[in-house]
Amino acid sequence: MAELKNNGERGAERWALWNALIALLALFIVAAQPAFAQSSSGNPNVRPPAGAVNGGATAPMVVPEKGGSYDIELWTKLRQGVQGQVSIMDKKAGVLVDSSGETWRAVRNGPLPTYGAYAMAGILGLLALFFLIRGRIRIEHGKSGATIERFNYLERTGHWLLATSFIILALTGLNVLYGRYVLIPVMGKEAFASMSIVAKWLHNYVAFAFMAGLLITFVLWLRHNFPSKEDFIWLAKGGGMFSRGVHPPARKFNAGQKILFWLIMLSGISITLSGLSLMFPFDMPMFSKTFAALNMIGFDLPTQLTANEEQQLASLWHAIMALFLICVIFAHIYIGTLGMEGAFDAMGTGQVDTNWAKEHHSVWAEEELAAGKAHRPSGQPVPAE
Numbered sequence: 001m002a003e004l005k006n007n008g009e010r011g012a013e014r015w016a017l018w019n020a021l022i023a024l025l026a027l028f029i030v031a032a033q034p035a036f037a038q039s040s041s042g043n044p045n046v047r048p049p050a051g052a053v054n055g056g057a058t059a060p061m062v063v064p065e066k067g068g069s070y071d072i073e074l075w076t077k078l079r080q081g082v083q084g085q086v087s088i089m090d091k092k093a094g095v096l097v098d099s100s101g102e103t104w105r106a107v108r109n110g111p112l113p114t115y116g117a118y119a120m121a122g123i124l125g126l127l128a129l130f131f132l133i134r135g136r137i138r139i140e141h142g143k144s145g146a147t148i149e150r151f152n153y154l155e156r157t158g159h160w161l162l163a164t165s166f167i168i169l170a171l172t173g174l175n176v177l178y179g180r181y182v183l184i185p186v187m188g189k190e191a192f193a194s195m196s197i198v199a200k201w202l203h204n205y206v207a208f209a210f211m212a213g214l215l216i217t218f219v220l221w222l223r224h225n226f227p228s229k230e231d232f233i234w235l236a237k238g239g240g241m242f243s244r245g246v247h248p249p250a251r252k253f254n255a256g257q258k259i260l261f262w263l264i265m266l267s268g269i270s271i272t273l274s275g276l277s278l279m280f281p282f283d284m285p286m287f288s289k290t291f292a293a294l295n296m297i298g299f300d301l302p303t304q305l306t307a308n309e310e311q312q313l314a315s316l317w318h319a320i321m322a323l324f325l326i327c328v329i330f331a332h333i334y335i336g337t338l339g340m341e342g343a344f345d346a347m348g349t350g351q352v353d354t355n356w357a358k359e360h361h362s363v364w365a366e367e368e369l370a371a372g373k374a375h376r377p378s379g380q381p382v383p384a385e
């Protein structure tokens with residue numbers, strides 16, 4: 001009876017999740033389509049006349065508009081970034097229109113948010129599918145009642161500093177990329193503008209909490225994240241994720257967690273550097289230096305980037321890496337909450353059930369149990385195994 005009720009509850013749980021994820025998927029696809037198409041075609045009030053950008057050279061003419069006139073041939077040259085003569089020291093001022101900005105604008109308002117939305121919806125869809133097929137990964141032998149400390153207070157503080165700051169940065173960053181398409185229709189321009197000013201400041205300042213969280217967790221967990229022989233078995237068995245009763249051995253962190261750790265650290269550092277270069281424009285020529293380093297190992301990349309090109313690349317790279325990390329974190333949050341029974345306790349109370357530890361981190365659990373570190377809820381220690 002209890003089993004039936006349990007199955008019923010699980011069915012309802014799955015159904016609710018499935019519905020929520022379909023709604024999310026629909027939201028992203030609806031948001032991605034017409035709004036971006038409209039934005040990349042530009043606002044006719046502030047753009048040059050039709051034909052000026054592409055057809056100008058073949059159709060030189062003066063188009064009267066709003067009482068003024070455009071010389072399309074001249075505009076085309078300016079628009080394509082022609083270098084003119086100036087008598088001032090800064091010769092860059094001879095370029096009236098930096099046309100790399102137009103390419104940046106097209107990518108920033110077109111493929112970037114569109115593919116970003118598809119990636120996020122795709123990963124949520126895959127997680128929903130995984131949940132429907134595999135269900136919640138249960139503690140197969142049930143809870144023993146005895147627990148071991150998995151993460152101490154400092155580790156949990158570092159994790160939650162990293163996690164909460166990342167979630168704030170993700171939400172405020174997504175607002176920069178998608179807010180105007182998704183939120184303006186819901187809350188209106190004025191409310192959106194006021195909210196976005198707060199969100200922008202939050203994004204700039206919370207970035208430093210993220211950097212601190214990244215540094216703390218890196219220092220605390222680095223030693224657990226070097227490859228070990230168990231990792232190969234773990235990977236070969238898919239971590240036991242896809243079949244019941246399979247529990248490949250793992251130390252404190254399994255191979256999946258080690259991969260996650262390095263993805264978070266490397267993309268976190270990359271997001272930090274590109275974010276700093278956006279925050280302090282023109283002071284950090286990050287791409288010229290990176291390209292110069294890559295050229296030393298055989299690449300052939302431009303190293304004389306203008307300050308504007310540096311900013312354009314930084315803004316695109318920052319967004320691409322952030323979207324990538326958001327997708328990775330969706331999977332992490334899923335497995336740390338809904339996806340696996342007993343996992344959240346590791347970061348909640350810091351204590352995990354000994355049966356959970358034996359099933360998911362057998363090598364680590366054996367060491368802890370042998371050292372007599374397990375105890376009952378009353379505080380009474382469990383004799384060493």
Ligand code: HEM
Nearest residue numbers: 162163166167257260261264329333336337343344346347
């Ligand atoms: C609501 C959000 C989150 C929840 C519920 C959550 C939950 C957890 C849990 C339960 C663990 C311990 C896993 C274990 O005992 O083996 C963990 C570990 C970890 N978390 Fe999170 N986390 C969240 C967000 C984040 C974010 C946003 C980041 C980074 C940007 C992050 C980075 C890490 C890292 C590096 C580890 C150690 C490696 C691992 O266990 O995968 N977490 N998290």
